[in-house]
Amino acid sequence: MEIRPETAEDHGLVGLLYRQAFVGNYEAELVDALRDAGEARIVLVATEGDELIGHILFAAVGIRIGDRPVATLALAEMAVHADQQGRGIGGRLVAAGLAAARAQAVEAVVVLGHPTYYPRFGFSAELARRLRTPFRGGEAFMALPLAPGALEGDMGVVTYPSAFQIGRRPR
Numbered sequence: 001m002e003i004r005p006e007t008a009e010d011h012g013l014v015g016l017l018y019r020q021a022f023v024g025n026y027e028a029e030l031v032d033a034l035r036d037a038g039e040a041r042i043v044l045v046a047t048e049g050d051e052l053i054g055h056i057l058f059a060a061v062g063i064r065i066g067d068r069p070v071a072t073l074a075l076a077e078m079a080v081h082a083d084q085q086g087r088g089i090g091g092r093l094v095a096a097g098l099a100a101a102r103a104q105a106v107e108a109v110v111v112l113g114h115p116t117y118y119p120r121f122g123f124s125a126e127l128a129r130r131l132r133t134p135f136r137g138g139e140a141f142m143a144l145p146l147a148p149g150a151l152e153g154d155m156g157v158v159t160y161p162s163a164f165q166i167g168r169r170p171r
């Protein structure tokens with residue numbers, strides 16, 4: 001299994017992967033919209049031979065804590081092919097994405113996702129309660145500081161690019 005940056009040749013298979021992993025088109029369309037809007041910052045695929053078995057996309061978002069902007073990405077979408085789940089591929093995609101984010105001096109990452117999956121990577125719903133977001137996430141909205149103290153201070157405000165507004169199930 002190899003993890004590498006997504007290329008334009010992968011786009012078709014990535015769309016199929018999301019349509020297989022989720023009911024409906026929302027996730028595939030969000031991936032396309034974030035790419036088209038130039039908001040996709042880290043996009044990785046997992047492949048095995050000719051098969052594309054996993055994908056992850058981190059998008060640009062903004063956090064402001066008081067006057068301080070915090071360089072932040074959202075883990076916007078990820079999927080692993082149903083036949084390949086539970087083999088650690090998702091974990092390796094998240095780890096590779098976070099390593100790339102650290103290399104880009106990203107200070108924090110947020111996610112709106114499965115509340116029992118992302119804490120294993122350090123994401124915290126408790127920390128995210130200090131951030132105001134346009135989405136109602138509850139325990140599913142989690143934050144991970146990559147730089148010490150990145151999320152400390154006053155209540156923070158998260159702003160998402162408009163591509164997140166497509167469809168009716170934003171995450």
Ligand SMILES: CC(C)(COP(=O)(O)OP(=O)(O)OC[C@H]1O[C@@H](n2cnc3c(N)ncnc32)[C@H](O)[C@@H]1OP(=O)(O)O)[C@@H](O)C(=O)NCCC(=O)NCCS
Pocket residue numbers: 021022078079080081084085086087088089090091092112113114115116117
């Ligand atoms: C969530 C997903 C990306 C995980 O990928 P994966 O390669 O199966 O993950 P890993 O093998 O690294 O980890 C497996 C663990 O994830 C957990 N997991 C899988 N789906 C989960 C879910 N919906 N909620 C909570 N935990 C989940 C498994 O229970 C397993 O836990 P364990 O290690 O304690 O046994 C994959 O299941 C998937 O694509 N699901 C459908 C699409 C989706 O839900 N995407 C994420 C949107 S937030």
